[in-house]
Amino acid sequence: MRILKYAILGLLRKGELSGYDISSYFKEELGQFWSAKHSQIYPELKKLTAEGFITFRTAIQGTKLEKKMYTLTGNGERELAAWLTKKDPIPETVKDEFMLKAYFISALTREEADELFTDQLVKRKEKLSDLENSYHELMTSSEDADSFSSPDFGHYLVLTKALERERNYISWLEDILALIKKA
Amino acid sequence: MRILKYAILGLLRKGELSGYDISSYFKEELGQFWSAKHSQIYPELKKLTAEGFITFRTAIQGTKLEKKMYTLTGNGERELAAWLTKKDPIPETVKDEFMLKAYFISALTREEADELFTDQLVKRKEKLSDLENSYHELMTSSEDADSFSSPDFGHYLVLTKALERERNYISWLEDILALIKKA
């Protein structure tokens, strides 16, 4: 698999980045669909360098803070392109702890189930609200983010997908809550 | 975390099961939201036994095939109940390799993007069709699966959620494909 490898190669296609920069991207919208901790990123950068997919130069921040700025090599670009155009089967399982609990709902009373599902609904609505703010921000800062030729199209894709995912979760939760409350 | 622990405890709440039986459940609808390979299940069963959450008796299948039938202990039931009613924060990241590729769409030509998204759409539609078949099966075999008091309600929940997830994915893919094709 080694998907983190491709996540890093993909992020580097626009220019040089430090390990810290890569980590920051995973805290933004991309983090809705992929992320990694710095303790996983730094060793992966070392490995990708050894494999010849990326190289780095050492830059100085301020007077002595050293940071490594990584860039894609030709080999790295080809490796990325091969992965991007490859058609994978869709995964059988997308793990969701809340849905695992839902499967065991017969172990709960109606009141307990109502509480659990209501709590989930509240949290999903909060998240939707955050995503809607990000969406409005993107659409006001970028004129044509929803156009294939825009450099913001990838950003637009992950944001709209995350928005739809949350809206879909909320509407399902509301439907199920109605069934839970039905005498 | 140890979510597999709770998945096993939850499956055992209805009666005794072998490791193989647990593995079979992960290949059915529950597998849409949680699964584990047998190489992870058997050691976990051993651990849960040592911790006193489950016990087993040895049963004979045929004339000499031994299998271990596991049941919940009182401690196991309490452990399960505590997890089931606990309200967790929603995860920041739900990993999706296709969406990671989507984020990097600016590295693809319009034709490549069209191919990638069309392939995903075809696969999602096939999966939706499978899930619809399972849904019709459930609804004909069980009169009131959509009622809180039905023993099939948990099954109904995972199936309807998986169905909605795929429908949502499909409609988003169709919207984006229209944008990709737009000159």
Add this chain to the structure above:
DNA sequence: GACATCATGTAAGTAGTTACATGATTCT
């Protein structure tokens, strides 16, 4: 008799998280 399925385990390796460890820079 062959093949699919039932049944259980371990070994080795990869992926990912949490904790340990350090130090510089920027902003208030």
Add this chain to the structure above:
DNA sequence: AGAATCATGTAACTACTTACATGATGTC
């Protein structure tokens, strides 16, 4: 001066996958 953020690394551990290994049962 203190706090938040920038910046990089390793160690220990947990979670998960793939491969190795074996044997019985049921069905055609």
